[in-house]
Structure formats: C-alpha cells, structure tokens
Amino acid sequence: xxxxxxNIFVEDMNETISFYxxxxxxxxxxxxxxxxxxxxxxxxxGDVTFMxxxxxxxxxxxxxxxxxxxxxxLFYIKLKKIREFFELIHEKVTVLKGLETTFYxxxxxxxxxxxxxxxxFAEDE
Numbered sequence: 001x002x003x004x005x006x007n008i009f010v011e012d013m014n015e016t017i018s019f020y021x022x023x024x025x026x027x028x029x030x031x032x033x034x035x036x037x038x039x040x041x042x043x044x045x046g047d048v049t050f051m052x053x054x055x056x057x058x059x060x061x062x063x064x065x066x067x068x069x070x071x072x073x074l075f076y077i078k079l080k081k082i083r084e085f086f087e088l089i090h091e092k093v094t095v096l097k098g099l100e101t102t103f104y105x106x107x108x109x110x111x112x113x114x115x116x117x118x119x120x121f122a123e124d125e
Contacts, residue, residue, distance in 0.1 A: 003049075006050060028043060071117060
C-alpha cells in the first residue's frame with residue numbers, strides 16, 4: 001500500500017470546496033458534469049488529500065452507500081503549529097472539542113465540517 005485518499009460523499013460541492021479552502025486546503029482538480037456543475041473535486045493541504053463526490057453523481061452505481069451527510073468516522077490529521085492553525089480557523093468553523101493535551105501526549109482539537117464529518121487535528125508536542 002502506498003497512500004489513502006478518502007472519497008467523501010457530499011450534497012453541495014461548492015459549499016464543501018469553500019469550507020475546505022477556509023481552513024487552508026487548495027483545490028487540485030475538479031470534474032464537471034452537464035456543463036459547469038461540479039460532481040467531484042480533489043483538495044489537498046501538504047500531504048493530506050481528500051476527494052469529494054456528490055451523492056447524486058453515483059447514480060445507481062454504488063447503491064449500498066448511505067445517501068446521508070456525515071458518518072460514524074473521524075478523520076485524524078497530523079500537522080505542525082497546531083495552536084497557530086487553531087487560532088486561524090476556530091472562528092470560521094464549529095469547534096467540537098477545543099485544544100487539549102491527551103494522555104498520549106498529543107495536542108488536539110476537533111471540528112465539524114459542513115457535511116457533518118469530524119476532523120481532528122493533532123500535533124505531537
């Protein structure tokens with residue numbers, strides 16, 4: 001295995017792109033369908049890459065995928081300068097858990113993205 005790039009299913013592609021850009025991600029690639037409506041996008045920040053795809057674009061291709069936002073998973077993202085990053089974004093997002101040091105020595109905080117997915121950011125300080 002070489003890498004993991006989750007493909008996250010979303011309702012509103014433009015809203016999702018705006019949210020992730022607001023926390024420092026760059027738009028790498030998009031796929032339009034029927035003109036200019038985006039159905040897929042890839043975004044990255046450093047070595048972290050997410051792909052986003054609309055539920056609608058799946059059609060009947062993968063019927064077992066839930067067609068609801070959010071999920072029973074959490075994306076754990078390691079970064080440097082976590083306190084600076086927290087200060088940069090905490091007023092732009094829904095903070096679920098503020099900065100705290102864990103029993104295993106990491107400093108972490110968790111936010112909710114615009115699709116109800118949980119992103120936890122961590123730094124080994």
